[in-house]
Amino acid sequence: MNNALLAPIKCGDCxxxxxxxxxxxxxxxxxxxxxxxxxxxxxxxxxxxxRGEPLEFVASVVSGVASLSKTMEDGRTQMVGLLLPxxxxxxxxxxxxEFDVTxxxxxxxxxxxxxxFEKLVDRTPHVAQRLMELALDELDAARDWMLLLGRKTARxxxxxxxxxxxxxxxxxxxxxxxxxxxxxxxxxxANYLGLTLETVSRQxxxxxxxxxxxxxxxxxxxxxDLAALHEETGDDAxxxxxx
Amino acid sequence: MNNALLAPIKCGDCxxxxxxxxxxxxxxxxxxxxxxxxxxxxxxxxxxxxRGEPLEFVASVVSGVASLSKTMEDGRTQMVGLLLPxxxxxxxxxxxxEFDVTxxxxxxxxxxxxxxFEKLVDRTPHVAQRLMELALDELDAARDWMLLLGRKTARxxxxxxxxxxxxxxxxxxxxxxxxxxxxxxxxxxANYLGLTLETVSRQxxxxxxxxxxxxxxxxxxxxxDLAALHEETGDDAxxxxxx
DNA sequence: CGTGAGATTGACTATATTCAACCCTAGTGG
DNA sequence: CCACTAGGGTTGAATATAGTCAATCTCACG
Numbered sequence: 195m196n197n198a199l200l201a202p203i204k205c206g207d208c209x210x211x212x213x214x215x216x217x218x219x220x221x222x223x224x225x226x227x228x229x230x231x232x233x234x235x236x237x238x239x240x241x242x243x244x245r246g247e248p249l250e251f252v253a254s255v256v257s258g259v260a261s262l263s264k265t266m267e268d269g270r271t272q273m274v275g276l277l278l279p280x281x282x283x284x285x286x287x288x289x290x291x292e293f294d295v296t297x298x299x300x301x302x303x304x305x306x307x308x309x310x311f312e313k314l315v316d317r318t319p320h321v322a323q324r325l326m327e328l329a330l331d332e333l334d335a336a337r338d339w340m341l342l343l344g345r346k347t348a349r350x351x352x353x354x355x356x357x358x359x360x361x362x363x364x365x366x367x368x369x370x371x372x373x374x375x376x377x378x379x380x381x382x383x384a385n386y387l388g389l390t391l392e393t394v395s396r397q398x399x400x401x402x403x404x405x406x407x408x409x410x411x412x413x414x415x416x417x418x419d420l421a422a423l424h425e426e427t428g429d430d431a432x433x434x435x436x437x
Numbered sequence: 438m439n440n441a442l443l444a445p446i447k448c449g450d451c452x453x454x455x456x457x458x459x460x461x462x463x464x465x466x467x468x469x470x471x472x473x474x475x476x477x478x479x480x481x482x483x484x485x486x487x488r489g490e491p492l493e494f495v496a497s498v499v500s501g502v503a504s505l506s507k508t509m510e511d512g513r514t515q516m517v518g519l520l521l522p523x524x525x526x527x528x529x530x531x532x533x534x535e536f537d538v539t540x541x542x543x544x545x546x547x548x549x550x551x552x553x554f555e556k557l558v559d560r561t562p563h564v565a566q567r568l569m570e571l572a573l574d575e576l577d578a579a580r581d582w583m584l585l586l587g588r589k590t591a592r593x594x595x596x597x598x599x600x601x602x603x604x605x606x607x608x609x610x611x612x613x614x615x616x617x618x619x620x621x622x623x624x625x626x627a628n629y630l631g632l633t634l635e636t637v638s639r640q641x642x643x644x645x646x647x648x649x650x651x652x653x654x655x656x657x658x659x660x661x662d663l664a665a666l667h668e669e670t671g672d673d674a675x676x677x678x679x680x
Numbered sequence: 681c682g683t684g685a686g687a688t689t690g691a692c693t694a695t696a697t698t699c700a701a702c703c704c705t706a707g708t709g710g
Numbered sequence: 711c712c713a714c715t716a717g718g719g720t721t722g723a724a725t726a727t728a729g730t731c732a733a734t735c736t737c738a739c740g
Binding site: 272293325326341344 | 505507509513514517518528529530535565569570572575576577579581584587630631672674
């Protein structure tokens with residue numbers, strides 16, 4: 195594995211302190227975690243974990259984006275999840291995973307050796323509860339994605355994807371946002387949305403021609419009309435969560 | 438809700454005793470659950486829970502099949518899960534669900550009022566652990582389904598679906614199996630696989646013409662050649678689990 | 681300045697959808 | 711007892727959407 199080890203920052207100063215698996219920990223529990231953790235960074239494109247490989251560590255994403263993907267024998271691949279800061283890799287009681295984990299941008303992980311971490315989970319309900327919440331959130335996201343993959347048109351898929359990135363950016367840095375970063379290549383977006391990269395490119399061009407979005411650059415876009423964008427997603431009038 | 442209440446059977450005699458949320462419970466915990474539970478039955482087609490409706494109870498499926506589905510404004514629908522005996526409905530800490538739950542066959546549920554059940558979960562780690570396992574199993578299943586929805590052809594989808602039903606039947610009644618039951622209509626299968634009902638029908642006919650399966654009846658089929666069927670699924674040579 | 685990975689665009693094609701007609705079978709009522 | 715009906719299923723023909731193949735473009739980087 196071509197990754198680098200870093201000196202971890204203190205949990206108290208950690209940007210994902212309030213959202214990660216440690217969100218509900220008290221000071222004592224945090225001290226235990228602090229003594230177990232190591233940081234690792236991976237470059238964009240590096241594989242973090244291979245499907246079926248024995249899991250040596252579990253981890254939280256501190257910064258960057260990683261993807262979970264499944265590949266068929268003939269090379270067709272489908273992303274089955276995106277890991278953003280505060281998301282967790284690995285599960286108690288599982289010694290391997292059913293998909294590959296790849297860094298799509300440079301990422302930093304806060305890693306814990308699997309066995310000591312599992313022991314900690316057994317005696318700290320705060321961690322077990324938070325792990326459960328994270329798993330259920332992933333399940334909800336997976337089900338939304340199943341609707342997208344099974345029933346949405348290419349245009350709706352792209353609009354949904356852009357809206358998701360926009361919503362997430364609003365959460366992170368609440369306030370006015372200029373150009374947003376596209377953390378995936380066209381090919382990766384295609385694998386996420388169950389499309390080909392050509393179709394992704396064509397739909398981006400179409401949304402741009404219709405004045406809904408603009409690209410300052412291949413990797414940066416702005417949404418000109420959020421309401422019009424939402425119209426294209428095929429979702430409910432207010433999307434469940436009024437923005 | 439047009440459902441009937443039944444006298445529950447004893448947990449000790451329950452067919453899903455060893456697989457449901459109560460799988461790891463000791464006698465004492467079982468007694469507590471026993472005192473809380475009620476049985477309800479629903480006819481095929483009945484809606485068990487509507488999306489967004491406040492959750493009054495959580496439940497285990499005792500017998501029959503239920504589906505989880507999401508519907509778009511214009512009527513396109515996608516099943517996002519199938520609930521088979523021992524599967525669980527509802528989650529601790531959630532007061533509503535993001536999808537409709539419908540009985541696809543007649544079903545019997547073992548129901549618990551939500552609040553008392555949640556209190557029980559807090560004090561019985563056996564139940565919390567099992568709930569976690571069930572959630573993670575669902576997450577794995579959801580991810581397999583994402584690959585199917587995003588990347589498989591119609592023929593591969595149908596073959597995968599039939600193989601899944603066959604595998605499950607082998608687990609249930611281990612031994613030689615004759616005609617298997619198709620618990621869904623063509624329309625429901627289409628909604629499960631992200632296809633139209635016409636395409637489902639055509640692919641069934643094609644697999645039959647190729648001698649891989651046979652229909653004794655619209656709702657009952659036999660697999661003539663399990664290996665040939667697996668070839669059509671697009672999955673690995675041994676499907677991970679050698680059958 | 682040259683190179684190559686990523687992206688765009690066009691032309692053509694394939695797969696699954698749509699629309700439509702027709703078939704089966706179980707259940708109902710005359 | 712049988713004809714009728716309705717819901718579910720099958721099949722065909724035409725169509726649309728996204729995929730494939732291929733040429734070209736852009737831009738960051740050596």
